[in-house]
Amino acid sequence: MYYLGIDLGSSSLKLALVASDTGLRKEMISYPEQEMSISSAQQDWAEQSPAQWWEYLVSGVLRLFEKAGVPPSKVIGIGIGYQMHGLVLLDQSGDPLRDAIIWCDSRAIDSGLALGKSLGQQYCVDHLLNNPGNFTASKLDWVRSFEPELFAKAKYFMLPGDYLAFRLTGVPSTTSTGLSEGIMWDFYKNGPAMEMLRAIPGATELLPQLVPILGEQGQVSSSAAKALGISAGTPLLYRAGDQPNNALSLHVMDPGQVAATGGTSGVVYAVNDSTSFKELNRLNHFLHVNHNASRRRLGTLLCINGCGILYRWLSQLFDGLSYTEMNKLAEQVPIGSEGLSILPFGNGAERILENRNLGGHISGLNFNRHNRAHLCRAGLEGIAFSFYYGFELLAKEGVNTQSIRTGNDNLFQSKVMAQTVANLLQVEIEVFETTGAEGAARACALAEDRKIEFKQMILQDYLKSYYPEKQNKHYLEAYEVWKTELLKRIQEA
Structure with missing residues (x-):
């Protein structure tokens, strides 16, 4: 059946x-x-x-x-x-x-x-x-x-x-x-x-x-x-x-668990059990699928409009270079892209920036040093840094991040992207081969109170993990350079 x-x-x-x-x-x-x-x-x-x-x-x-x-x-x-x-x-x-x-x-x-x-x-x-x-x-x-x-x-x-x-x-x-x-x-x-x-x-x-x-x-x-x-x-x-x-499809069900997606836009959906939030403009709060009156489960969501669309723009700029080729180029460049920094906010107003439309920006460009490999790395780092900026906002609201799960059909396929987020947050990122349609189908087992079987159904889709590296100093330094540029642009807006 x-x-x-x-x-x-x-x-x-x-x-x-x-x-x-x-x-x-x-x-x-x-x-x-x-x-x-x-x-x-x-x-x-x-x-x-x-x-x-x-x-x-x-x-x-x-x-x-x-x-x-x-x-x-x-x-x-x-x-x-x-x-x-x-x-x-x-x-x-x-x-x-x-x-x-x-x-x-x-x-x-x-x-x-x-x-x-x-x-x-x-x-x-x-x-x-x-x-x-x-x-x-x-x-x-x-x-x-x-x-x-x-x-x-x-x-x-x-x-x-x-x-x-x-x-x-x-x-x-x-x-x-x-x-x-x-x-x-x-x-x-x-x-x-x-x-x-x-x-x-x-x-x-x-x-x-x-x-x-x-x-x-x-x-x-x-x-x-x-x-x-x-x-x-x-x-x-x-x-x-x-x-x-999507969170259910990844078995993100309890406080501390986060579902992340890096598509055209980026989405972070963090499960928690609190209703004591003050930030209602940059974050959205929904009832999660397993919420009930005695066991609160909320999903706190933040969205980054300028995400995969930046990487697509770079691909078009490079005459249709594939994402796989771009990911390989990015891996050849050191952390911080040798001073090149990209703000990926060129897809309209950003809710996490209080609905400001900053536009995309490239800074620190050196014509004698930087090439398209640097642009690929800086693009991925800019997206990863925007995710971390969002996670900082979640942390201020008391949302705890213990683990992240994602599907295998978005920017988290990039080692640079995934490893940067994992190292900055110091959490494991688990990758699963699944879809929302499969999750919706499997949810029927959960509806029939087959909780153990449902969890096993999801875990069989596990592919791999990106583990945080303890030495993340260079990642944090690169992030601070990026964030300084972002705050300057916000002040000027």
């Missing part, structure tokens, strides 16, 4: 079929083959069709079973991971009223600022409500303000994963972790943030029913069963946004 894992991104759907007893991958695909389209009617807008998500899910699932040579009736549980912070609005009939406003849409920033101001800074701190900024709550308020006739027709608001769950089960629902990512969860009262919702007139009536993050959330309806071939009554057992789901 098998579990089906669904990972809805903004570029594609990843689907995984894993054995329910061992968690081993039977098959995995990405669908569609071309990137999903994102419409942008105005600058800084980003929308996708929820109905198209469902069409792609149906086609992708059918292809997955065809490739696997497994009848859909063998699926005994379904898990969902999904792109965070989006907004889907449904009418009385369960049809989308408009395209989804997705995570990278920034039209609602002013709405979010107004919501935060109406609640008051101290209230937000006391109830651990992040600055609403550009999250789901602010997008909902934007629709209310600028599309009032449409808002009046709304029956439910949902996150992207909630919509897929609705199409699978026919039951409108959401989760506590989903509400927390939308800035609609009150950490102090351990329930929906009703004050936030009341600040958006009409929003409280649109709240779907709450279902557990892990556990039966509904069953596949007869109409969904007909479309997918999966048996009616198959349970939906898990649902979480992409960052909590």
